[in-house]
Amino acid sequence: MKVQNIEEEIIQTKNHLAFLEKSLKEIQKKCDHQFKRNDNFERCLKCNKAEALYY
Numbered sequence: 657m658k659v660q661n662i663e664e665e666i667i668q669t670k671n672h673l674a675f676l677e678k679s680l681k682e683i684q685k686k687c688d689h690q691f692k693r694n695d696n697f698e699r700c701l702k703c704n705k706a707e708a709l710y711y
Contacts, residue, residue, distance in 0.1 A: 697709055
């Protein structure tokens with residue numbers, strides 16, 4: 657594979673990842689969370705969002 661092809665694939669993958677991260681944040685933002693607690697964090701059973709309980 658040529659270097660240019662690899663660089664182009666990296667750019668496309670980064671763009672796709674950014675799109676997926678934005679989509680995930682929107683889903684988690686709109687979710688009616690149902691958290692399950694752990695010792696250090698809680699995680700939503702619907703959208704898998706995690707929040708730290710202690711810093």
